Amino acid sequence: xxALAATNRNFRHAARILGLDSKLEKSLxxxxxxxxxxxxxxxxxxxxxxxxxxxxxxxxxxxxxKGGIRYHPEVEPDEVNALAQLMTWKTxxxxxxxxxAKGGIGCNPRDLSQSELERLTRVFTQKIHDLIGTHTDVPxxxxxxxxxxxxxxxxxxSKFHGHSPAVVTGKPIDLGGSLGREAAxxxxxxxxxxxxxxxxxxxxxxxxxxxxxxxxxxxxxAKLIHERGGKVIAxxxxxxxxxxxxxxxxEELLKHKESTGSLKNFEGADKxxxxxxxxxxxxxxxxCALGGVLNRDNAADVKAKFIIEAxxxxxxxxxDEILSKKGVVILPDIYANAxxxxxxxxxxxxxxxxxxxxxxxxxxxxQRYMTRAFHNIKGMCQTHDCNLRMGAFxxxxxxxxRATLLRGWEA
Numbered sequence: 001x002x003a004l005a006a007t008n009r010n011f012r013h014a015a016r017i018l019g020l021d022s023k024l025e026k027s028l029x030x031x032x033x034x035x036x037x038x039x040x041x042x043x044x045x046x047x048x049x050x051x052x053x054x055x056x057x058x059x060x061x062x063x064x065x066k067g068g069i070r071y072h073p074e075v076e077p078d079e080v081n082a083l084a085q086l087m088t089w090k091t092x093x094x095x096x097x098x099x100x101a102k103g104g105i106g107c108n109p110r111d112l113s114q115s116e117l118e119r120l121t122r123v124f125t126q127k128i129h130d131l132i133g134t135h136t137d138v139p140x141x142x143x144x145x146x147x148x149x150x151x152x153x154x155x156x157x158s159k160f161h162g163h164s165p166a167v168v169t170g171k172p173i174d175l176g177g178s179l180g181r182e183a184a185x186x187x188x189x190x191x192x193x194x195x196x197x198x199x200x201x202x203x204x205x206x207x208x209x210x211x212x213x214x215x216x217x218x219x220x221x222a223k224l225i226h227e228r229g230g231k232v233i234a235x236x237x238x239x240x241x242x243x244x245x246x247x248x249x250x251e252e253l254l255k256h257k258e259s260t261g262s263l264k265n266f267e268g269a270d271k272x273x274x275x276x277x278x279x280x281x282x283x284x285x286x287x288c289a290l291g292g293v294l295n296r297d298n299a300a301d302v303k304a305k306f307i308i309e310a311x312x313x314x315x316x317x318x319x320d321e322i323l324s325k326k327g328v329v330i331l332p333d334i335y336a337n338a339x340x341x342x343x344x345x346x347x348x349x350x351x352x353x354x355x356x357x358x359x360x361x362x363x364x365x366x367q368r369y370m371t372r373a374f375h376n377i378k379g380m381c382q383t384h385d386c387n388l389r390m391g392a393f394x395x396x397x398x399x400x401x402r403a404t405l406l407r408g409w410e411a
């Protein structure tokens with residue numbers, strides 16, 4: 001089941017639990033606006049090439065729309081639509097005053113030079129500048145984009161609208177980016193994990209962890225878990241997978257990956273099959289890479305007691321059912337990986353106020369938001385007698401529906 005179908009299914013289930021009016025339910029599913037633009041640029045060799053850019057603005061009942069821009073060959077309307085809708089629910093779960101959006105350009109950033117990427121970003125911004133804005137729609141980095149991409153968008157947008165640092169988040173610190181933003185998603189995952197384990201009378205210290213995906217999110221999560229006395233016993237990424245049942249020294253692994261660009265040949269652990277990380281013996285499994293990695297083929301073999309969804313949509317609905325029957329507790333993606341968008345919100349607030357926070361304040365606020373959101377989700381689970389995924393979805397859908405009704409959606 002693709003991400004859009006799975007998201008719609010979770011939304012409809014939540015709408016039924018809440019007893020939403022069918023007309024309101026339909027209205028909440030339909031995106032506010034879908035934008036598709038042609039971006040033609042000269043390549044370095046002088047030839048012209050065209051790419052299709054998208055921006056789906058899903059909902060703005062609770063505030064400006066918010067969501068990443070990805071540069072990837074498989075960017076297509078259905079996927080962008082699903083991710084935009086997920087952002088609406090994610091911002092509502094975290095209780096930050098945003099709606100959801102998502103965008104992208106169907107290109108392979110690895111095939112483009114830095115100057116070609118800059119031209120493409122600027123042309124895309126020229127095409128959508130009057131549809132994004134500080135109080136309208138605030139983009140951020142995603143797959144294939146980074147702080148530099150945001151710097152180009154900020155510069156191009158400011159040519160039309162004057163200096164507007166709050167139009168994008170995830171910017172370089174020198175242009176008004178927030179301290180703590182780089183680590184935010186991984187740190188949020190750790191705060192979410194602490195909240196969940198505390199509910200079960202446990203803590204990170206002494207627990208065993210398997211982490212699938214060792215990019216920005218997985219690496220930060222592993223580092224912070226290691227610092228708190230947790231044992232990371234298995235790690236994988238696209239370069240391979242390693243394990244050490246006594247716990248991997250994450251500081252050493254980060255140095256090794258920094259110098260070699262790979263997990264291979266790390267002396268402090270043994271090589272393993274990357275597919276086995278998901279079904280490895282451990283207390284907590286954290287998928288931090290692609291969607292759909294837990295499915296009907298491997299769900300029955302999962303040995304973890306807790307799954308923290310740091311990736312978007314890592315668990316197929318079929319796997320969800322299998323794992324629930326086994327008694328595995330799953331912390332859903334729309335909450336578990338909301339640390340990134342929460343600190344993006346802090347960045348936006350700092351830009352609007354023109355007053356920057358120190359890193360401790362950012363991290364303390366993030367912990368407060370993540371912990372409060374967990375208790376709100378648990379409240380919905382108790383009210384509606386449902387699992388954490390439906391607790392998060394009912395919390396989010398209820399907040400967006402209430403805002404929509406209060407604003408007078410039929411008018």
